[in-house]
Amino acid sequence: MTARPGGGGPASDATGRVLARATVAAVRALGGRAGGVYLRSGTEGLLRMAAVTGLPAALFRPWWRIQVNRPYPVAEAFRTGQAVHLPDGETAVRRFPQLMAGLPYPFGSLYEPVGAGAQRFGVLLVVRPATPGVPVGADDRGRMREAADGLARELAGLAAAGDPVRWDADPLGVPWPVPAGGAGEAVDRLPQGVLSVDRQGVVGFANAAAGELTGVPAARLEGRGLWESLPWLGHSAYEDHFRAAFLSGEPVFFDVRRGADVEHRALAVGLYAAPAGLTVTLEAAERPAGDGVASPAGRASAPYRPVALAIALTEAMTARQVSAVVTEELLPAFGGRQLAIYLLDERHLHLAWETGFPQGFLDRFDGVSLDVRLPGVETLTSGRPLFFESMQHLASAYPGIPLDADVGARAFLPLIASGRPVGSCILGFDAPRGFSQEERTVLTALAGLIAQALARARRYESEAALARGLQAALLPHRLPVTGRVATVGRYLPGSAGMDVGGDWYDVIETASGRLALVIGDVQGHGVAAAATMGQLRSAVRAFAIGGNTPAQVVQGTNRLLIDLDPGQFASCCYVLLDPASGRATAARAGHPQPLLRRADGRAEVxxxxxxxxxxxxxxxxxxxxxxxxxxxxxxxLYTDGLVEVPGADIDEGVERLRSALAQASPAPLTEAADRLVAETGGQADRPDDIALLLASRS
Incomplete structure (x- = not known):
């Protein structure tokens, strides 16, 4: 599979050429069987597979996009700036169980961050045969580092020339450096079908028997992608076998039926990996498709599908995150293209998530009661999954039901957790297909996992709403208005999870006419952190109103926190300002340094x-x-959530904030505060909350 680099302009084309050269060079240097590069994308915190060689990119679509905070070796290498070396499957499953849940094959892999100076572009990776019990040697580590450094220098040159070095397209398929093997007349005489497939999944040779067994003439098979010519081989279960062969190098055997028509003969398929690609053999199977025994490498992946989904679901904290995980893990596993999740509330099903359906089609089913005869309702009320192998079967079972397509298949799964109904899940497929007993069992079990995760997420969201309500009540509703000093505060909860934090700010008028500007950050999240924040805010106000100096206020608050909750920590910055003269005295307890924008526009830490x-x-x-x-x-004054970005040094975040403050207009102060938060704290998956307090003097 090949794809034009994102953007399509000269700079992007140049990036593609650089990636292609670097990928091939790294694979050769390390004796690998495949390799690739992930680059940062235009979406904050998202890496995208930019180039791949030695593997058909389409087989690895679930791994095209990786968030930098996910437990994958690519993400860890990018986030930490440290290489990751996995010599074998045992090491990989110990360190990265979620990766191996989806790719449970014996292979070794190396991941090297690609960066130059303060810039981090992405990660270079090489896949090679496993070396069980033998760690990656110093020479290979050095070769990998050298390859990554060379790529970094070229990308830095492109960046200096104006190329942003981001990737927002599909992966670029890089031709495999080893030419595919040919086949002669002798192979044409075999009764077995024989296909030679390169590492991009393109058929280079097909003998006459292959054409007869597949129903596609050999001449039409050659020069085209295997799954393009034989789409029935693109079933998710068969994709696992191909992944096993490409990554492990071991022979893989399985049975398959051509298409959904039960009259089609079952075929026994053999996959034999070589440096140049795969040899695929085909012959009539003695058993019905699905009854055959796959090789260990191919068979291993089946039980890992539920494991991969289960691991990912443990990290999902909201109903939206659960739905996103199901989309990313469940749909690719079964070749689905559409997903809808309905949640039960007061005997009505409400649409919570959808993907792949025509816009607005599902709106008519939103809010239906449990006494309506619809498959999404009946699967929940009966507790039984419903499978329809074609849209005609669905229409026959439910006359008059609106359909979004003329062809396809549907699975309706009840979402029930600990005997309590949660909702229903709909899987849609573009083409008619059967559901084996094994698939029905696995899908039913997975529906139970999804239901438990959704039930947990709903409880979590309720608790989070309570914590946020508590925090909102504890933060100041308005700040004092004085003649000489304007103040503006902003608070944003973290967006990656649902826990609120302990960040706070305050402005206090003292008896002497001075203003106390305060900002703080309690360690941890949730109701406990919010409650501690409220206690500290009250303590600081009491000490400030009592006429204490900044040092005395911070010291008194420190002793109070130790008495209230030993083991709880907090940072704080306290500034006592005289509005008339502008003179201020500050005390700081482990808190980030404030910033000052002078009247001439210069900003400093x-x-x-x-x-x-x-x-x-x-x-x-x-x-x-x-x-x-x-x-x-x-x-x-600000908390660290405004300047911390996963995988980047906090000094870089402080510099971004300083630069944004220098460029922001000081009047009106509300617009300056909004700009700072938008430019430096607007990440989609921000793990921490943010507090910001601005003060200006006229």
Whole structure:
């Protein structure tokens, strides 16, 4: 499979050529059987497979997109900047069980981050035969590092020339460096069908028997993709066998039926891997398709499908995340193209997630009651899954039901957790197909896992709503308004999970007419962190109103936290400002340094003296620092959620914030706050919450 690099312009074409050269060179240097490159994409936190050689890209579609926070070796190499070396399957399954759940084959792999200076472009990977018990040697580690460094230099050159070095297209298929083997007249005389398939999945040779057994003339098979010519081999169960052969190098045997027509003869398929590709053999099977015994490498993947989904579901925290996992893991496993999830609420089913259906088609079924005769309802009320091998079968069973297509198959699965109905799940397929007893059993079991995950997510969302309500009640609803100083606060909960954090900000008017600007961050998430935050905020207000100095306020809060909750930590920055003169005194307890934008537009990171975080040492002291807030200047206090990005140094985030503050207009201050949050804290999967407090003096 080949694809034009994202964008299609000269710079993108140049990136594709660089990736192709680097991938082939790395595979040759490491004695590999395949390789590829993942690059950062235009979506924050998402890596995309940009180039691949030695493997048909279409077989590995579930791994085309990888989030940097996922437990995969590619993500870890990019996130940490450290190489990952997996000499065999045992090592891989110990370190990355979720990867091996989907690819349970014996192979070795190496992953090297690709970066130059502060830039991190992606990850170079090589797949090669496993070396059980023998770690990757220093020479191979060096060769891999050298290949990645060479690629990084070329990508850095492209970046300097204006190429953003991002990838937002399908993978670029790079021709395999070993030419595919040919076949002679002797093979044409065999009664067995023989196909020579290269590592991109293209048929280079087909003998006459292959044409007879498949029903496609040999001449039409040659030069085309195997699954393009023989789509019935593209069933997800058969894809697993091909993945096993390509990755493990071991022979794989299985039976298959040509298409959905039961009159078609079953074929026995053999896959024999070689450096140049696969030899595929075909002959009439003695048993019905599905009754044959696959080789260990091919058979191993079947039980891992539920395992892969189960592992991924344990990490899903919201109903939306559960639905996304089902889309990414379940649909590819069974060759499905459509998915809908309905959740039960007060005896009505409400559409919670859909993908692949025509826009608006499912709206008519949203909110249906449990007394309506529809397959999505009856599968839940009866507790039995319903399988329809064609749309005609579905229409016959439910006369008058609206259909979104003339052809296809449907599976309706009840979502029941611990005996309690949760909802129903619909799987859609583009073509008619049968469902074997094994598939029906697996799908039913997976529906139970999905139901449990959704039930857990709904409980979690309810608890999170309680925690957020608590936090909203504890944060200030409005800030004091004074004649000389304007203040604006912003709070955003984390978007990767549902737990709220312990970030807070406050502005306090003291008896002496000064303003106390406060920001803090309690360790942890959830109701406990929010409650601790509320206690600390109250303590700081009490100490501030009592006329204490910044050092005394922070010291008193530190001792109170140790008394309230030993083992709980928090950071804090406290600035006491005189609105008339602009003079301020600050104390800091393990908190990020504030930023100051001067009236002329220059922005800098302040260097405030500080002490340890609150809650560690009852005798800790906190030195004070003097500063001046000139008219037109803006002081920015923030928590680390605004500057931390997974896989990047926090100093890079602070520099982004400083640059954004320098470019932001100081008036109105509300727009400046919104711009800072949007430009530096707008990641789609932000693990931490954010607090920001701005103060400017006129």
């Amino acid at each position: 302040l260097d405030l003296a500080g002490g340890v975080v609150l809650g560690v040492d009852p005798g800790a002291t906190y030195p004070e620092t003097e500063l001046v807030l000139e008219p037109g200047a803006v002081l920015a």
